[in-house]
Amino acid sequence: MFFTHRFEATSLREYDIRGIVGKTLSTDDAFAIGRTFGSVVRRSGGKTLVVGYDGRLSSPLLEEALVRGAVACGLDVVRVGRGPTPMLYYGSVILKADGAVMVTGSHNPPDHNGFKITLAGKPFFGAQIRELGDLSAKGDVVPEEKGTVRDVDIREEYVERLVKDYVGGPRKLKVVWDNGNSSAGEVLEMLVKKLPGEHIVLNAKIDGTFPVHHPDPTVVKNLEQLIATVRANKADLGIAFDGDADRIGVVDNTGGILWGDQLLILLARDVLKAHSGATIIADVKASQVLFDEVASAGGKPLMWRTGHSLIKSKMAETGSPLAGEMSGHIFFADKWYGFDDALYAGVRVLDIVARMDEPLSVFREFLPKTTSTPEVRFECDDHRKFKVMEEVAARLRKQGADISEIDGVRVNTPDGWWLLRASNTQAVLVARAEGRTEACLERLKEAVVKQLELSALPRPDFSGNSSGH
Structure with missing residues (x-):
């Protein structure tokens, strides 16, 4: 049967696939992940895929569709059932699996869900996820072949x-x-x-x-x-x-x-x-x-x-x-x-x-004392958040600021440091600051606010009620 599928672009994240069930994520997407990632496993010489799912209401249906897609690639699928994501990782180790997929929305709201993937025991992320989307859109999958499914209880x-x-x-x-x-x-x-x-x-x-x-x-x-x-x-x-x-x-x-x-x-x-x-x-x-x-x-x-x-x-x-x-x-x-x-x-x-x-x-x-904000997140459109980060980094470089760009921008000052980065899991920017004193922290927070205002974004809530990652 001919296969092709396009994912919602915002669901293909840096290190997993996530979306809102019924809006940007569906059982069709789950089947496509099984069919396409299953093909990646087969082409890498693999044969066994371990699958698990979390306790979200949408997870059993997504898992079932994922398994159907993987079986259509001729894979031997091992279902470890409902449990925590690390149990799925553990299962992939002891079962010597060639790939593993966990259906989970992690810490996101109840109507969200997603997929965490490993290939040959290593994280499947970044360019690999983007390539998965390309393969699916082109219908570039292995010929259909009937695989097997078995349930294994590894909890004990x-x-x-x-x-x-x-x-x-x-x-x-x-x-x-x-x-x-x-x-x-x-x-x-x-x-x-x-x-x-x-x-x-x-x-x-x-x-x-x-x-x-x-x-x-x-x-x-x-x-x-x-x-x-x-x-x-x-x-x-x-x-x-x-x-x-x-x-x-x-x-x-x-x-x-x-x-x-x-x-x-x-x-x-x-x-x-x-x-x-x-x-x-x-x-x-x-x-x-x-x-x-x-x-x-x-x-x-x-x-x-x-x-x-x-x-x-x-x-x-x-x-x-x-x-x-x-x-x-x-x-x-x-x-x-x-x-x-x-x-x-x-x-x-x-x-x-x-x-x-x-x-x-x-x-x-007895730990050394500093004063800091929690991890603070505030809404910013998925398409806008990375542009904002480019704008902030460009301004800071021009000022000659002491910055690290490993992930977003982390700015060191005599007062301490502040960070602004784009979340890889939600349509938000994440900020954090740590000062030597309360007065230092207030100055660092104002530095964050100034950069956001220059990019036409509102003042974030530093109270801690919007913490996240």
Whole structure:
């Protein structure tokens, strides 16, 4: 049967495929991804594709269409079913798959969905995704051939592997977990039964409408229930997930939030004990404190572009044992497989805290103090946002500013630094600033505002209610 399909241009993102279901993303798109990516796998000499899906209401239909497309390429498709994205990544490793596709909308609103893809164990992103769109539009696929489908339940094996690296210490922990109605619910309930200590699980039920709060642990209001429960139960810490559990949020025993860069400091100090001199990677949104602390712990800090695919590729290139993003993606190659996994990161955090002599709040309180905005995002049309970034960078270069253009623009000044970049997941620009003092921070925020006004954009909300990545 002749095949050709055009994707909505805005759905082909830098490191995944995403859209609004019924508007810019449909089952036809899912079939086309299966048919076209399946052809890419076959042409690379591959035969096996692993597929999983999250808890969104649209995910089962999209997964079914994706599988149909892949089977039409003659692939042997293994369905691992509903679960967190990292379980799909784990499945692709243990099943020695040639490709893997996760149907997930991650942290985006309930009516959004998308596809995260790997080829031969590596992220499939950037030019590869754009080429996928071109192949689909041209109908450039392998001849139709009937493949096979089988269901494999890997949940038990995945959970056993998660707990394997928990060594622990003398402290018996009380932990609150907020699943946030994410697709990790069933796996999380299995995990806590195998971990020592006392565990309280909130919002365990998988529910793609996210009835209690939105599953984005970078937004303070989404952590309010977790913080209140930690305080009420005098717990040692709390852990939260995003919608597909590849991002983590952590709060200490007082309910104080450990942001992504602070969490990475905690993990880096531990990992560097076994990997002295290793490269630790963080994205451009991370605090300067992180890069300084990694260096003082004997590591080599490396600033890189935001995006799970981009970070994973840089890890492989540099041999880094650990990387992280402000958004809560934490990547372990130390004892793990290099992919972002909030459940595994949670286990490693518990392992560290169980060995600590003092509460987790003491670690947070003793970090060098700066003052910063949260990650702030504000709407900007997909077609306009990259143009704005070009305008801002051109003006700053002309001024002779001290800037890094690894990802957007990060501007260093005597007051601290500020960042402006285009999101790869939504029609937004993302801003962040960190100052040595409150007065420094106010000047940095005004510098951001000035650049936006010069590009005819409104003043952003720095309150934290629009945080994201």
